Amino acid sequence: MPKKPAFERRSACPLNASVEMLGDRWSLLILRDMMVRGFSTYNEFLSSHEKIATNVLADRLKRLEESGIIASKPDPSDGRKLIYSLTPKGIDLAPVLAEMVLWAARHEKTGNQALIRQLKSDKAQVITHVRKLWAEKHRTA
Amino acid sequence: MPKKPAFERRSACPLNASVEMLGDRWSLLILRDMMVRGFSTYNEFLSSHEKIATNVLADRLKRLEESGIIASKPDPSDGRKLIYSLTPKGIDLAPVLAEMVLWAARHEKTGNQALIRQLKSDKAQVITHVRKLWAEKHRTA
DNA sequence: TAAATCACTTGCGGAATGCAAGTGAAATAT
DNA sequence: ATATTTCACTTGCATTCCGCAAGTGATTTA
Numbered sequence: 001m002p003k004k005p006a007f008e009r010r011s012a013c014p015l016n017a018s019v020e021m022l023g024d025r026w027s028l029l030i031l032r033d034m035m036v037r038g039f040s041t042y043n044e045f046l047s048s049h050e051k052i053a054t055n056v057l058a059d060r061l062k063r064l065e066e067s068g069i070i071a072s073k074p075d076p077s078d079g080r081k082l083i084y085s086l087t088p089k090g091i092d093l094a095p096v097l098a099e100m101v102l103w104a105a106r107h108e109k110t111g112n113q114a115l116i117r118q119l120k121s122d123k124a125q126v127i128t129h130v131r132k133l134w135a136e137k138h139r140t141a
Numbered sequence: 142m143p144k145k146p147a148f149e150r151r152s153a154c155p156l157n158a159s160v161e162m163l164g165d166r167w168s169l170l171i172l173r174d175m176m177v178r179g180f181s182t183y184n185e186f187l188s189s190h191e192k193i194a195t196n197v198l199a200d201r202l203k204r205l206e207e208s209g210i211i212a213s214k215p216d217p218s219d220g221r222k223l224i225y226s227l228t229p230k231g232i233d234l235a236p237v238l239a240e241m242v243l244w245a246a247r248h249e250k251t252g253n254q255a256l257i258r259q260l261k262s263d264k265a266q267v268i269t270h271v272r273k274l275w276a277e278k279h280r281t282a
Numbered sequence: 283t284a285a286a287t288c289a290c291t292t293g294c295g296g297a298a299t300g301c302a303a304g305t306g307a308a309a310t311a312t
Numbered sequence: 313a314t315a316t317t318t319c320a321c322t323t324g325c326a327t328t329c330c331g332c333a334a335g336t337g338a339t340t341t342a
Contacts, residue, residue: 010191012252014245015173015238022241025164025330032156050151053331058290058306068248080288080339089248096240097156100163103237104155107209107230111153166299183320194300199321221308221319 018096021067026052026060028100031069031086035130036115040047041075042082060124069093086134094127159237162208167193167201169241171266172227172234175211176271177256181224181278182216210234235268 010016022028033039035062045057052060061084064070069090075081097117105116119126151157163169174180174189186198193201202225205211210231216222239260246257257269 013170013173013190014242014249014251014253014257016170016191017245017249017251019166019169021165021245023166023169025160028160029154029157029166032154043287046289049154050157051331054290055292055332056330059329078288078340082289092244092247096237097242097246098235100159101155103233104158106233108155108158110155110158112155113271116155184318192300195321196301196323197299198296219309219319223320273317 021069023024026056027064030060031090032097033069034084034086035094035097039079040085067086086136091134093130094130098123098127162210167197168205169238171201171205172231175225175227175236176235176238181226182222226278232272232275235271239264239268
């Protein structure tokens with residue numbers, strides 16, 4: 001018998017797939033912290049300015065991992081810690097994040113003007129930078 | 142006295158602003174229906190394959206309008222109908238939607254291969270097309 | 283050996299969601 | 313003119329999700 005999928009999407013639309021994986025108030029912020037701030041542990045994510053609740057953070061990390069967007073492995077130098085990292089699928093979200101940042105910067109009053117200036121002047125280069133950064137992390141990790 | 146803002150963002154981060162306006166399971170799908178399917182009324186949105194609940198749809202339309210992403214006006218030829226349209230701010234979300242569609246298409250099994258092929262071959266042109274379509278709608282509306 | 287730190291889990295009240303049914307105004311059919 | 317249908321919503325209710333505070337067990341540091 002053919003194996004049934006573990007869950008059903010509401011539709012086959014690719015945008016719906018994205019929304020089901022990322023459409024909530026926290027997932028993209030966690031990915032932002034990984035991409036632009038280089039965060040990789042539970043406590044680092046907790047320290048972010050938006051103050052995610054501990055149970056919600058645990059849940060989002062689990063979901064992102066189940067979606068194949070991030071991966072986790074124990075820290076070899078500290079058995080209590082887990083190191084979360086972006087998978088290639090997660091790194092591939094850089095253009096989505098970049099466009100969302102640029103859109104908000106265009107239409108809302110926001111901070112982080114440094115990043116915005118960088119994105120405006122060369123979006124492609126910023127994205128390449130994220131890719132390189134995480135390629136290195138994977139090698140040394 | 143300086144007027145207090147009607148609500149507070151969790152942070153000044155531009156990505157957080159985007160997530161607060163669009164980070165839920167329905168808002169982006171409504172915008173997709175407007176952009177790629179040309180939908181403009183409550184019943185059209187209801188007819189979408191993902192089956193949004195009526196109260197949630199009413200709430201999301203209200204929020205999107207409050208955020209300045211869409212606008213509404215009564216249909217001159219039918220007093221019961223409201224016609225929803227994308228504002229320039231809303232049209233400006235086309236690159237965000239495009240990147241989300243491309244990401245999902247790259248990493249998930251999805252439908253709507255026609256749109257994906259179009260986006261892959263010329264993303265900029267598809268976005269220009271959306272702009273032109275809605276510029277016309279605004280003129281004739 | 284005791285205290286801190288790590289990544290969580292649990293319990294609880296309130297908010298958001300999904301579903302079914304209802305509402306009132308305007309349009310259409312008879 | 314009246315009845316029915318269509319339109320954009322509201323309302324009520326059960327379930328799920330969320331934020332917050334507190335606790336847990338494993339590991340590490342003092």
